[in-house]
Amino acid sequence: MKKILYEDIVKAIAELCIEANYELGEDVYNAFKLALATEKSETGKGVLQQLMDNADIASELQVPMCQDTGTVVCIVELGQDCHIVGGSLYDAINDGIRKGYGEGYLRNSIVKDPIKRKNTKDNSPGIVHVELVEGDSLTIHMTAKGGGAENMSDLKMLKPSDGIEGIKQYVLDVVRVAGPNACPPLVVGIGIGGNFERCAYLAKKSLFRPIGKRHEDEGIANLEVELMEEINRLGIGPQGLGGTTTALDIKIEVEACHIAALPVAVNLNCHASRHKQAIL
């Protein structure tokens, strides 16, 4: 059985935290370039250019792109034939967060208790989802999720009779209400089906898929494209100042659900769309 060391997980997480905050993903940078070529608003173009300049500065100086260095969310695909040695997976991830946020001069944005609101001062704990998979490797999908876009996310238990039109209308409403607050241009993650908590998880998970990569099911892929066109007709534009680039991409994940249910969750991501992965 393959052994994976606690220290190696700590090191990998720390590196992911720093890299996700200093280096804009290539998929995002390319999406900015594409948007700059098609955006109709001069103000919107100016915003997109400033965001690309910002990414260049952050990378060159090795500093965070955004002051909100986020909540760390990890989806861990844990191979059922591997063995973690030296401590628990959850402890290793949180130790990695402490190391990365400390050494990377990243902002500590987590409070220990939602009511008392005292900062933990090391950005732990992160939010960890584990999926048990076949094989002996451990894959960590990591995001540093900003608070602004997360705050504008939403979930609704639709009725099956609401159908595709109901889903579209609801997603458009969430994006419209979010307006400038979620830092557009957005990546819109949508979870459809499952149940109450599962559709929220699917929406989050969809955000880990690179920008431009469509769902493998043709029907879902088409829905992603249609929603993208409609969202970009809302006029919100870069930073909500008006324009034709409200979303950089739309991601949908679907799952089986109850005959009475049509749960839909919309998890908004800001334009930084920080997501990285490591395979151990």
Add this chain to the structure above:
Amino acid sequence: MTKSIRIPLEEADILSLKAGDRVLLSGTVYTARDAAHKRMYEQLQKGEALPFDLSNQAIYYVGPTPAKPGQVIGSAGPTTSSRMDTYTPALLDKGLSAMIGKGYRSKEVKQSMIKNKAIYFGAIGGSAALISRSITAVEMIAYEDLGTEAIRRLTIKDFPAIVINDAHGNDLYVEGVEKYRHI
């Protein structure tokens, strides 16, 4: 056209600016976000003095990252302003005249801005590394225990911003989006 503006602003400057104007701000601003606003509001309710005189001053809604060695300040972009809306009219009544942040303001804040002749600037959310280059000095003012949420006085030079809500009731978020909405 981009206007260079001294901050804190004179009343005449505030009244001359219109939603959509691009500006480069130079001067001093105070940082405050959620926790600092809550504390200031509670102090006002108890009749206590605030840690700094708000008269004609500007607040920037920001919680910067820690400065790396050699840096004046870490990355320092705007946070969502609407979380401060509950507390803002009370601060405007105490003389606050300008705010820098991102995102919508409430109806109550917009009405109070007209009444108090105040202005709201938007900075580009997520461009924190670029913005921090226009911050030339930082001084701790109050609530140091709040860490990133403490109140600091920043000296800024050519800080890029855009007028979102002017003192006449105009709102760039409404006007800008109307032009490009086709649904």
